[in-house]
Amino acid sequence: MTSLNDLTIAAAAKGLKDGKFTSEELVVAHIDVLDEKRSLNAFITETPEIAIARAKESDIRRRSGEKLGLMDGIPIAIKDLFCTENVLTTAGSHILDGFIPTYESTVTTNLRNAGAVMLGKTNLDEFAMGSANMTSYYGPVKNPWIAQSGAKKGKHLVPGGSSGGSASAVAARIVPGALGTDTGGSIRQPASFTGIVGMKPTYGRCSRWGIVAFSSSLDQAGPLTRTVEDAAIMLGAMSGHDIKDSTSVPFDVPNFTSSLLEGVEGLKIGIPKEYSMEGMPSEIEAIWSKGRSWLEDQGAECIEVSLPHTKYALPTYYIIAPAEASSNLARYDGVRYGLRVNGETLDDMFESTRGEGFGEEVRRRILIGTYVLSAGYYDAYYIKAQKVRTLIANDFKKVFEKVDLLLTPTAPSAAFSIGEKMDDPVAMYLNDIFTVPASLAGLPAISIPSGLDGDGLPLGLHLIAKPFDELSLFRTAKILELAAEFDTKPRIAT
């Protein structure tokens, strides 16, 4: 029998249903792996006692024939950006020292109501600002994958970011699924770097209530899993309208697994020509054209399309996201929770608390955001970016009159070494070049592990769909998953 920690969510659910093992056994098996793989630094807070208690509750529900949830008894990890009642919530920041929410976020409440069992809170870039999990106050996370050859051999690699701890935990088989958030690529890029599936739903599909806010017009929760089916199951358990978030949509949650076997026959897939970047590694080009032929082999029609404003997406994002962040992060003042650094005057206390509590990258983005929103610059930067954002969204609208989905690479490279790109913020920002445009347009997108590069590191393919068309996204992702036959396990770094 496969070890319990190798099971997917779907297989674990079946095993529990068939009485092959109990949730407690399943959870204990995962806690053992959590202990073994602690050196990955994937978790900020481990909650094994909570996990075992909730697993026992699930077992009781099952034995007594109660109604069971979609993920009853299945262990998961939660990105430490979601507020969890009575459990430390840090956002990877010093400024939230000791913050223990007295409430639970809507998405984690939904997962709990679906029976999922929280194993712990995962490490992340501070306030989700980063693409390498290097900005966390709690230290970098290691990617469980190691290079078999090349310049990166023998070095620890980043798992991507910001949901780096969640990605690393799923890839290392510590959990079959984890919760992430994606603002500009924070689920999809780490999924690509760690050889797993990462999905960002349409903006509004999941409630943002109780998620530590970064950029409110972009932030969305989503699942990181090892299979497309698991992503569909988990998204189903997470989504739904919430009156506490006025931007969550009042739509019924479809059965996201229902389209998985429909195939892609007759679907039109756009290949945006602007995603072919100068200097892109040939291996990325190669996996992209492989993806195209995999879809064509199954009866989809691939068409070259144009999204002319693609190159402006990243600079647009780096005005809008810092602007919103500077406003959202104004609440951290040292008065009501978290770190306080005392000062002579109130202003002195604010400045000292925020100066000490925020890390370098967060400070940088708050300053940029403050600048682009300040009197005299607001129109030149912020309003300009919002106008370009309209043009970017219109590009997508236009191509979606002709095609059903878009296929692109997820990231411009495989995972890089810990410490690389740290002295050049813009070089780090370029990681999200293929994921940011869909974020700006609020579109659902998914990264599917599709192959290995020459050094044996995973590469992902990225699909983007129309708003609220997650069903087409999942069925097409399933075809790529079947064709790629990606079943390689990471050679675990220690």
Added chain:
Amino acid sequence: MTLDKKIVKNIAFLARIKVPDDSLDQISEELSDIIGWVEQLDEVVTDGVNPMTSVTELTWPRRKDLVNDGDCPEDILFNSTEPNWISDDPSKGGFFTVPKVVE
């Protein structure tokens, strides 16, 4: 646009972030690089384009404007750095405390 030390000092004050004087040069250089890079948006013609206000073209549902929360001072003060909630001195109970603001 170059963000000189004076501008950086001013936005740091607006953002209430203490920035040590000896790091102003480095921060000013980093921020200028980023601003210089985002200024490529100037190439885009945006005449007559509306700035985006929401990605979702929906009429959002409205809820009734009712009080649905409150009466939980212990919860509110639970994470307070200096809660002073359990205090024999009633003048110190149930508040957030900050440095003196008025003389």
